[in-house]
Amino acid sequence: MKKVIASLFVASACLGGVLPTVAQAADVNGASEANITVNGTIGVDNTDPEANINEGSDTWINVTLDTATVFYNVAGQTTIESPTYNIENKSGRPVDVSVTAFSQDNSDDIANITELNLVSMRADGTASTETALFSGPGTPKETFVTPAPILSLANTEDKFTENGTATTNAKKATFGYTGKVVKDAAASAPSFTLTLQFDVPTTWTTP
Numbered sequence: 001m002k003k004v005i006a007s008l009f010v011a012s013a014c015l016g017g018v019l020p021t022v023a024q025a026a027d028v029n030g031a032s033e034a035n036i037t038v039n040g041t042i043g044v045d046n047t048d049p050e051a052n053i054n055e056g057s058d059t060w061i062n063v064t065l066d067t068a069t070v071f072y073n074v075a076g077q078t079t080i081e082s083p084t085y086n087i088e089n090k091s092g093r094p095v096d097v098s099v100t101a102f103s104q105d106n107s108d109d110i111a112n113i114t115e116l117n118l119v120s121m122r123a124d125g126t127a128s129t130e131t132a133l134f135s136g137p138g139t140p141k142e143t144f145v146t147p148a149p150i151l152s153l154a155n156t157e158d159k160f161t162e163n164g165t166a167t168t169n170a171k172k173a174t175f176g177y178t179g180k181v182v183k184d185a186a187a188s189a190p191s192f193t194l195t196l197q198f199d200v201p202t203t204w205t206t207p
Helices: none
Strands: 001-006 063-065 085-089 095-104 113-124 128-132 134-136 142-153 172-181 194-198
Touching: 085 142, 113 134, 113 142, 128 142, 142 172
Parallel strands: none
Antiparallel strands: 001 194, 063 085, 085 172, 095 142, 095 194, 113 128, 113 172
């Protein structure tokens, strides 16, 4: 599994050095040495569904997302809003996205925030989630006991399995924030770190 601290950086894995999986066996009997053929692959393309990368390997992960995000509340109102942000899977494999942590980075007062949620929607319109980031008024969830699933994103060809049907824009999603504050809350500027986890499937072919 691969973790990304969403407010700090984008991990766009484009790694090489994975060997083909075909193996040959030979008996060494009555000889003091043996020669082994070593075939390397440098610069393997993890956007290619046919790439020789082990299934389930983090090397498949290649995701682009907005990592500097904001939410806001207008003085005199009680709702929290945000711009819309984007995430796209560029991998040759589908990716599951989850939240693993949400913590405050500074000491600004957050007691007046009664609710804060991460809202996400896959661009094909068939999947959406709302994930609570606060466990109560003024209380970020910090580390989640178990990762909170957000969305599954299709691979770069908009497919979830090798022989599956492509669904347009299933590799893309949007996200943002909603929530509430107490009325006439004092002005403050809290900052947080949202940590996302990306997981690739261990199997790609349809059972």
